[in-house]
Amino acid sequence: MMATLVTVLYIVAFGLFITGLMGLTGPKTAVRGNKIAALGMAVAVVATLLRVENNWPLIVVGLILGTAVGIPSARRVKMTAMPQMVALFNGVGGGAVALIAWSEFRTSGGFADTATYVAAASVFAALIGSVSFWGSLIAFGKLQEILPGRPIGFGKRQQPVNLLMLVAAVACAVLAGLGGASQAWMILLLVFAAVLGVMVVLPIGGADMPVVISLLNALTGLSAAAAGVALGNTAMIVAGMIVGASGSILTNQMALAMNRTVPAIVAGGFGGGGVLPGAGDGVERTVRSVSASDAAIQMAYASQVVVVPGYGMAVAQAQHAVKDMANLLEARGVEVKYAIHPVAGRMPGHMNVLLAEADVPYDALKDLDEINDEFARTDVSLVIGANDVTNPAARNDASSPIYGMPILNVDESRAVIVLKRSMSSGFAGIDNPLFYADRTSMLFGDAKKSVTEIVEELKAL
Structure with a gap:
């Protein structure tokens, strides 16, 4: 019963x-x-x-x-810190699986008289769980800015080092799974897998972090499913496979959204930091500054306004002010839409969650494929703290690190207003030519404060 x-x-x-x-x-x-x-x-x-x-x-x-x-x-946890919270909680899951596998090894006498499939599932869970745990901790550190967001590694020697750690971990897994082996092999497996997790994520720049979080989530799910096989627990198998499958699909979709492959992302070396003050080519450029009053007037007399949110909106917690601004514009007959890039922010769906929190209608949120044809008919695009996902260099400059990445074509709008604290670059660490374009104006300051000032100006019109 x-x-x-x-x-x-x-x-x-x-x-x-x-x-x-x-x-x-x-x-x-x-x-x-x-x-x-x-x-x-x-x-x-x-x-x-x-x-x-x-x-x-x-x-x-x-x-x-x-x-x-x-x-x-x-x-x-604040919404701005949600990506690192997701990374941390995900890592805890992987760590728990690794400890379960170690416990199974100890209680079974080193898998003595244990079915081969159980031993194989256990060592697989230990390897992947340990990689996920330690890799997630590094991702947390980068997102929390405890660690530098830029790639950290050994350059060309990075991949041979990673391969060496992988081979060592697999070798220890085989020896530990043979049955009756010394506990030292299981401990070494966990150690080599831990080093591998650290060494894989450290060289990955901040621009790729949303994809990394999704990938680590998928790995945690697969390790949990393997642990479920070892324990004979159907719930762990099914739940782990759901997480692993959905995470893998999401990882692939996000990689495609950046026009990059998952192996290329894991290879690391791209993005992170956001500290470059200019183009870095020695050419002085000027930008056109605009006031909140001017921005309000431009949008008040527009037919269509497209809001392009980025991590700057998340940092400033400006989503509610943006919704208030949209309500005032719509009351004047202006159509307001929101352009959502798949990798805007620092985790999958970051912008969608923020805007949903402010009760922005779901129908107003347009993904990249839906909105890109709209920019040519848009009177004003309001870019709030989005950098890399609006960078036209991805389309026009074959030498750019992000060349080929699908972007939001805000530069095709009749006018662009960019809300930024300063001229620092985005998370990929590269300059954005959009800021210097003839049709672009810059409204400097905290995004929430700037949007609130625009709201007050709209009320006064």
């Missing part, structure tokens, strides 16, 4: 997982989707606990500690 009940509960949990994931396809249903998936996880946890015969005190302590740390952290 108990085995049947557990099976039924797992099936219910799987249905809730999939239903919840379907809800995450749009801002309107995302909150409900999260709640459904969380309910599914609660059901899966209950079903798993019904199988437990001992170690209840340890389980209770773990639940209490996890709840005490997780809930306050999730509630207090």
